Amino acid sequence: MAEFELYCFKESGNAYKAAIMLELSGCDWSKHWVDFFNGETRSAEYRQNVNVMGEVPVLNHGDVHLTQTGVILNYLSEQTGKFGGQTDDERREILRWILFDNHKLTSYTATYRFMTNFMKDADKAVTDFLGGRMHGAFKVLNSRLEGRDFVAADQPTIADLSLCGYLFWPDEFGASWDDYPEIGAWLDRLSQLPGWVAPYDLMPSGPAA
Amino acid sequence: MAEFELYCFKESGNAYKAAIMLELSGCDWSKHWVDFFNGETRSAEYRQNVNVMGEVPVLNHGDVHLTQTGVILNYLSEQTGKFGGQTDDERREILRWILFDNHKLTSYTATYRFMTNFMKDADKAVTDFLGGRMHGAFKVLNSRLEGRDFVAADQPTIADLSLCGYLFWPDEFGASWDDYPEIGAWLDRLSQLPGWVAPYDLMPSGPAA
Numbered sequence: 476m477a478e479f480e481l482y483c484f485k486e487s488g489n490a491y492k493a494a495i496m497l498e499l500s501g502c503d504w505s506k507h508w509v510d511f512f513n514g515e516t517r518s519a520e521y522r523q524n525v526n527v528m529g530e531v532p533v534l535n536h537g538d539v540h541l542t543q544t545g546v547i548l549n550y551l552s553e554q555t556g557k558f559g560g561q562t563d564d565e566r567r568e569i570l571r572w573i574l575f576d577n578h579k580l581t582s583y584t585a586t587y588r589f590m591t592n593f594m595k596d597a598d599k600a601v602t603d604f605l606g607g608r609m610h611g612a613f614k615v616l617n618s619r620l621e622g623r624d625f626v627a628a629d630q631p632t633i634a635d636l637s638l639c640g641y642l643f644w645p646d647e648f649g650a651s652w653d654d655y656p657e658i659g660a661w662l663d664r665l666s667q668l669p670g671w672v673a674p675y676d677l678m679p680s681g682p683a684a
Numbered sequence: 685m686a687e688f689e690l691y692c693f694k695e696s697g698n699a700y701k702a703a704i705m706l707e708l709s710g711c712d713w714s715k716h717w718v719d720f721f722n723g724e725t726r727s728a729e730y731r732q733n734v735n736v737m738g739e740v741p742v743l744n745h746g747d748v749h750l751t752q753t754g755v756i757l758n759y760l761s762e763q764t765g766k767f768g769g770q771t772d773d774e775r776r777e778i779l780r781w782i783l784f785d786n787h788k789l790t791s792y793t794a795t796y797r798f799m800t801n802f803m804k805d806a807d808k809a810v811t812d813f814l815g816g817r818m819h820g821a822f823k824v825l826n827s828r829l830e831g832r833d834f835v836a837a838d839q840p841t842i843a844d845l846s847l848c849g850y851l852f853w854p855d856e857f858g859a860s861w862d863d864y865p866e867i868g869a870w871l872d873r874l875s876q877l878p879g880w881v882a883p884y885d886l887m888p889s890g891p892a893a
Contacts, residue, residue: 527824527828528784528824529824541776543779543784543787544783545779545783567755571750571751573783574753574754574782574783575752578752578787578790578791579737579791600809601809604807604810615736615737615738618731618736
């Protein structure tokens with residue numbers, strides 16, 4: 476049995492945040508596929524037994540069962556000693572950008588992508604609203620990266636791994652990094668980290684054979 | 685000069701999260717009113733000099749300048765020794781619920797309230813979407829509170845202070861706690877904490893005299 480087990484599915488950028496952290500940190504981990512598109516995460520059983528929030532990812536590590544990517548990333552950073560901050564200031568900056576990601580960047584990007592890419596019949600007023608908010612968040616991130624290699628420190632941290640979760644799929648939410656060159660260059664840097672694997676190559680699309 | 689300075693305005697539930705923490709912890713703090721409704725937080729000057737994210741609140745404490753309520757709450761808990769977790773498990777639960785608040789509860793509730801209460805001319809499809817997401821988050825919180833007095837531990841923590849930020853204004857987003865009795869009872873418990881002050885009584889509505 477692997478040391479860590481991650482509940483995930485390949486289309487989930489939130490699961491990717493945890494998956495790429497496990498992979499880049501060289502952890503021994505296994506993948507438990509969740510059937511999101513048939514409603515598994517929203518079932519009463521899943522909410523009761525796995526996660527009351529009805530979400531992926533979930534990380535199991537011995538007796539520790541964690542949800543929320545920010546908690547999982549923080550825990551893995553403590554466990555592995557990798558991708559964390561070196562000072563209190565850096566640790567606060569990391570948390571600040573993880574919160575911004577959850578509140579303003581992933582929240583709108585993931586929902587916009589889901590509605591335009593997977594649902595097809597979403598209301599245009601709603602997707603226009605979400606797309607506007609998504610681009611607002613991209614502007615903030617692009618500004619932040621001016622003159623910086625990584626978001627929260629001189630080296631890559633879990634803040635970068637959180638923020639990039641959905642951003643390797645610009646085609647799926649109709650954005651071009653030509654419009655946000657700092658984001659494009661930063662994603663290139665992340666994808667050159669030793670051991671990096673793209674989301675669709677890292678996570679499963681069905682139950683293990 | 686007060687020890688802590690908080691950038692805030694009375695209609696901001698996000699600012700209230702920090703304000704009520706300062707107040708309940710007995711901190712020496714001053715209020716710096718921000719003219720949100722005339723666009724101050726979205727100005728180039730504010731983004732450049734105060735917060736690239738274009739948001740309230742901001743906490744100043746000597747040379748430390750913090751944004752994002754989750755970071756501010758965590759910092760104040762460390763500084764005061766109050767409303768934090770007692771164990772690693774509790775600290776992870778606190779962070780988990782602060783992230784849920786940012787991603788799923790405050791994000792939709794604050795935007796829905798703003799669009800229906802302050803904008804008036806918002807698109808109905810958009811407000812219906814946001815309202816649906818908001819009620820989804822209320823259901824999760826109500827479930828979580830079954831059999832518990834507080835969200836993350838046996839005692840009140842910064843997770844409660846984060847989640848309650850907008851919830852003392854149910855009339856402003858058309859909800860009734862009769863439909864979510866666990867939330868209603870929990871808000872009553874919070875409002876009975878020694879030193880508690882309601883949002884509109886705690887934060888300024890204009891520049892200091």
